[in-house]
Amino acid sequence: MSSKSARQSAIEAITTYKPEAAPLNFVDTKPTDIFGCNVFNDRIMRERLPKSVYKALRKTIEFGERMDPAIADTVAAVMKDWAIEKGATHFTHIFYPLTGQTAEKHDSFLMPDGAGGVIAEFSGSMLIRGEPDASSFPSGGLRSTFEARGYTAWDVTSPAYIMENPNGTFLCIPTMFLSWTGVALDKKTPMLRSGQALNREAHRVLALFGEDTPLPIVSYAGLEQEYFCIDHNFNFARPDLQIAGRSLFGARPAKGQEFSDQYFGVIPQRVLSYMMEVERELYKLGVPVRTRHNEVAPSQYEIAPLFEVSNLAVDHNHIIMAKLRNVAKRYGLKCLLHEKPFAGVNGSGKHLNYSIGNAELGTLFDPGETPHANAKFLVFCAAMIRAVHKFGGLLRATVASASNDHRLGANEAPPAIMSIFLGDQLTEVFEAFRAGRVENAAGGRTGRALNLGVDTLPPLPADPGDRNRTSPVAFTGNRFEFRALGSSQSAAGSITALNTMMADSLGFAADWLEKELAQGKTFNQALESFISHVIDEHSAVIFNGDGYSEVWHKEAERRGLPNLRTTPEALAELTKPEVVNLYEKAGVLNRAELKARQEIYLEQYCKTVRTEANLVIRMANTIIYPAGMRYQGELAATAANMRAIGKDPKTVTLAEITSNLRLMQDACGQLEEVLAKADSLGYGFEAALSYREYVLPRMVEVRRYADMLEVRVADDLWALPNYQEILFGK
Secondary structure, three states, rough: OOOHHHHHHHHHHHOOOOOOOOOOOOOOHHHHHOOOOOOOOOHHHHOOOHHHHHHHHHOOOOOOOOOOHHHHHHHHHHHHHHHHHEEEEEEEEEOOEEOOOOOEEEEEEEOOOOOOOOOEOOOOOHHHHEEOEOOOOOOOOOOOOOOEEEEEEEOOOOOEEEEEOOOEEEEEEEEEEEEEEEEEEOOOOHHHHHHHHHHHHHHHHHHHOOOOOOOOOOEEEEEEEEEEEEEHHHHHHHHHHHHHHOOOOOOOOOOOOOOOOOOOOOHHHHHHHHHHHHHHHHHHHOEEEEEEOOOOOOOOOEEEOOOOHHHHHHHHHHHHHHHHHHHHHOEEEEEEEEOOOOOOOOEEEEEEEEEEEEOOOEEEOOOOHHHHHHHHHHHHHHHHHHHHHHHHHHHHHHOOHHHHHHOOOOOOOOOOOOOOEEHHHHHHOOOOHHOOOOEEEOOEEEOOOOOOOOOOOOOOOOOOOOOOOOEEEEEEOEEEOOOOOEEOOHHHHHHHHHHHHHHHHHHHHHHHHHHHHOOOOHHHHHHHHHHHHHHHHHHHHHHOOOOOOHHHHHHHHHOOOEOOOOOOOOOOHOOHHHHHHHHHHOOOOOHHHHHHHHHHHHHHHHHHHHHHHHHHHHHHHHHHHHHHHHHHHHHHHHHHHHHOOOOOOOOOOHHHHHHHHHHHHHHHHHHHHHHHHHHOHHHHHOHHHHOOOOOOHHHHHHHHHHHHHOOOOOOOHHHOHHHHHHHHHH
């Protein structure tokens, strides 16, 4: 008797599944009681730190003032005592290297006391700076392998927290990661630098409006995290899911998402239990998760927190991704964050809702209810329009990856063309500047001459139109939603670009307005002049229609908007002179740091496609081909038996199986040839183009014949779990 296949074992495990995790008790342990309990937050600092130290630390956190190193020892001692009370034995500096993942090295608090015992030690210098071995992290040529020194620097604006493990806890300290020469080797450092540039230029514009806020202007982010959740047995039974994070083979099931019955449907019980525990863990860490629901595709879900300062939002999103992965194991589930784990159904994004402002002014993308607020809003909105038009290629590059290429441009995600959706009413308001008339956004044209004075500009509606799900950058009432970010990606790169682009446009706005005022124009005339200029020069980026349509692709080309369909095309943007100048002028990244990122991301692209190609060859040869051969043998034997008794066998299926097996073999051979050639080219642009132009199409060709075999071969001979089982098996 033959042993069970991995597929059969997976199906059996699902049908006999019993929850192992103990039910959560939200009555005795209320979310309001545990929220932030594992965070070294403002309440803890205010209670435990000396008043002078607390005030000095708050100045750094709230106003961006340089921290006095003299207080570090006091903060470290209090933080250590708090962490040990929470059961912590170790601490780690959390950082985000250019792999895009979260990195950590754990060090113990305990030090020998010289008398056979130990003491807990954690000094200010240990808090402020760590020194992990940096030799194995990608640097893109910024350093040699033997130059291993790298530093983590405490990010005081993001609170430390306790991470729980079944066998204990440890203290996590958010940090930046730099080389010993100060070169940024991570995602956080340029994001913080971009925030400084944004604050500097935004204050220049606000000063012209008579706004004198002592608080820095910061960017805010709301990150909607989409993900798939499948039974972990299917993951182990599929080498492609296990290694690549996506299925490289798989025929479409009889039912997919076409009934639209998954979206916002009733959440399956096991998945809901898993979600609840994820949320409970996130509550402890102060992550303000608010929304959970079924997404469009079968087995696809979403979790979304409230708006936060961008730096904290990114830190929290990395925590969310880690918790989604780790907690899933306790429920026999596997969380897939890949942008396109299954062909034929929607992939997953991480929608970035972006705004700028502060606690005193609110969001500067809010139209407000008064003409004065409207005028300020129009300037900041115009700055965003200019930013996306001038640097849309850069914004596209921040979401470039081999995995996200499978999602962008499909009828589930925005196209690779960067455009802005404003809605018809707001678009008409801007267009009115060209015609010299007031545009009443709520009721149509008034026919009067446009004057941006506080007494004449009509109120703007809070929601100037319906949402456009096909636009990569859509205005949604008081923020812009950037929908091209992939589910597995860190949002830091996109936020860095948006901050820097906005800083450039706001600096341009301040220069323009100051020049106009110096020439004797009134403030209202200067405002009209600036907004008219932006619309004249940059309105090509505004598009309110269907971003999926072929008509738009042709129109975008006519308007001169780039359509960077794949990662190699997009990554070329990072070293264009205008992008280098943008980042260097703002003090965010220099030419060498940008070039390094380009090289690292190209290498990641090449290695990703190479890994998947090798998996395609191996799975085709060792799993799919043997299954087809066994079925071919059964069909041939049946045909022979029928001839022996004088009956005419139906051999159409046998011919199809034989043909597909032969064609799949040929396609595998061609894939091996082009893969060998691409492998010989290294990891630069030439190699990336070779993987894109030759390797990926042949992977698709192998899959085409394999998927044909899947719907022909007898079900009991097919070893791989199919889409129906994976997507609908709970």
